[in-house]
Amino acid sequence: xxxxxxxxxxxxxxxxxxxxxxxxxxxxxxxxxxxxxxxxxxxxxxxxxxxxxxxxxxxxxxxxxxxxxxxxxxxxxxxxxxxxxxxxxxxxxxxxxxxxxxxxxxxxxxxxxxxxxxxxxxxxxxxxxxxxxxxxxxxxxxxxxxxxxxxxxxxxxxxxxxxxxxxxxxxxxxxxxxxxxxxxxxxxxxxxxxxxxxxxxxxxxxxxxxxxxxxxxxxxxxxxxxxxxxxxxxxxxxxxxxxxxxxxxxxxxxxxxxxxxxxxxxxxxxxxxxxxxxxxxxxxxxxxxxxxxxxxxxxxxxxxxxxxxxxxxxxxxxxxx
Amino acid sequence: xxxxxxxxxxxxxxxxxxxxxxxxxxxxxxxxxxxxxxxxxxxxxxxxxxxxxxxxxxxxxxxxxxxxxxxxxxxxxxxxxxxxxxxxxxxxxxxxxxxxxxxxxxxxx
Numbered sequence: 001x002x003x004x005x006x007x008x009x010x011x012x013x014x015x016x017x018x019x020x021x022x023x024x025x026x027x028x029x030x031x032x033x034x035x036x037x038x039x040x041x042x043x044x045x046x047x048x049x050x051x052x053x054x055x056x057x058x059x060x061x062x063x064x065x066x067x068x069x070x071x072x073x074x075x076x077x078x079x080x081x082x083x084x085x086x087x088x089x090x091x092x093x094x095x096x097x098x099x100x101x102x103x104x105x106x107x108x109x110x111x112x113x114x115x116x117x118x119x120x121x122x123x124x125x126x127x128x129x130x131x132x133x134x135x136x137x138x139x140x141x142x143x144x145x146x147x148x149x150x151x152x153x154x155x156x157x158x159x160x161x162x163x164x165x166x167x168x169x170x171x172x173x174x175x176x177x178x179x180x181x182x183x184x185x186x187x188x189x190x191x192x193x194x195x196x197x198x199x200x201x202x203x204x205x206x207x208x209x210x211x212x213x214x215x216x217x218x219x220x221x222x223x224x225x226x227x228x229x230x231x232x233x234x235x236x237x238x239x240x241x242x243x244x245x246x247x248x249x250x251x252x253x254x255x256x257x258x259x260x261x262x263x264x265x266x267x268x269x270x271x272x273x274x275x276x277x278x279x280x281x282x283x284x285x286x287x288x289x290x291x292x293x294x295x296x297x298x299x300x301x302x303x304x305x306x307x308x309x310x311x312x313x314x315x316x317x318x319x320x321x
Numbered sequence: 322x323x324x325x326x327x328x329x330x331x332x333x334x335x336x337x338x339x340x341x342x343x344x345x346x347x348x349x350x351x352x353x354x355x356x357x358x359x360x361x362x363x364x365x366x367x368x369x370x371x372x373x374x375x376x377x378x379x380x381x382x383x384x385x386x387x388x389x390x391x392x393x394x395x396x397x398x399x400x401x402x403x404x405x406x407x408x409x410x411x412x413x414x415x416x417x418x419x420x421x422x423x424x425x426x427x428x429x430x
Binding site (some may be wrong): 020021023024026027031033065067094115116117275 | 340341343348373376377379380381383384385386388391417
């Protein structure tokens with residue numbers, strides 16, 4: 001699944017311990033041996049920052065009092081970085097001072113544990129932080145997923161297409177974007193009922209998802225419209241792939257209405273090298289190609305090669321008959 | 322402090338804790354080296370490093386179940402935190418001696 005790689009991890013959560021005292025690392029490892037977690041150790045703030053970037057831990061246990069880069073500085077660095085700001089940080093300190101606690105919470109710490117650790121307290125606080133992190137990750141992901149089809153939703157597409165177009169401009173690679181629209185979808189709903197229409201949308205989503213590559217990004221754009229972002233794919237490959245999808249969809253026999261096949265119209269906009277096109281213009285070009293496909297008879301793929309600059313119905317791939 | 326005149330052995334709060342036995346043993350074994358290092362830093366007037374070492378011992382001793390050692394190390398650390406003038410040297414020396422004595426009484430089991 002496209003979304004599978006970013007599901008909250010079912011493997012053991014990773015906990016990064018940043019503390020300058022080797023004793024603390026030894027103690028924590030012994031104390032947390034029974035927990036289902038993986039512990040990574042850093043003996044300085046600077047090393048901790050490096051590990052943080054390399055391992056993306058689910059939780060950080062952070063000592064405050066360290067020479068050179070202290071815990072407050074590390075905490076600030078974690079919370080100033082958009083990629084790490086969501087990782088919960090439990091501050092460890094021997095200083096039971098209200099001022100330090102307030103500063104730590106102000107900087108975004110999730111919790112505070114006084115050394116020496118009370119074993120049970122340590123365990124439940126770590127578990128609580130990991131549970132919260134898991135739920136937050138799940139929530140963030142749910143908010144980006146279409147409930148009916150399980151594909152990425154429109155909001156996710158809008159963000160992701162910006163990223164992908166920007167990336168292709170920077171790195172001189174190919175990119176294609178395809179819009180799919182189910183033909184005469186309203187009549188399926190009207191004739192066979194909305195549950196049948198929903199089953200079609202789920203089925204289309206499944207086919208697009210299953211047949212696209214791991215790196216492709218399949219989204220439900222809205223209504224009966226889907227969109228597929230295909231990184232590192234030029235217009236010719238995108239066209240060939242989309243036409244295979246079109247044929248597969250056409251061949252499906254739907255359990256709720258075996259007598260009624262479903263076809264899709266597809267508009268593709270692609271380029272093999274970056275061309276200074278904005279994401280909005282790219283999307284518009286694909287949408288226009290879809291419109292052309294609809295207008296010229298449906299159940300077909302129309303390609304716009306953004307380098308050639310105009311929409312051209314793909315003659316050899318147009319549906320015969 | 323109620324620990325000054327005692328000579329009886331000092332046991333870890335975690336002496337009966339199976340998870341900790343090995344770690345406590347290791348800590349107690351390494352303790353004489355730590356004390357030597359502290360005394361060396363004191364003689365050489367390397368106060369920054371002494372403060373660091375006392376700080377670490379404070380944390381470690383607490384973690385291994387020796388709160389009185391932790392507290393004693395904390396006294397050393399606090400004195401150094403304030404800065405050491407000629408007047409404080411003897412005070413500091415006696416705190417370090419006290420800490421060393423206490424460490425000498427620690428036993429693994």
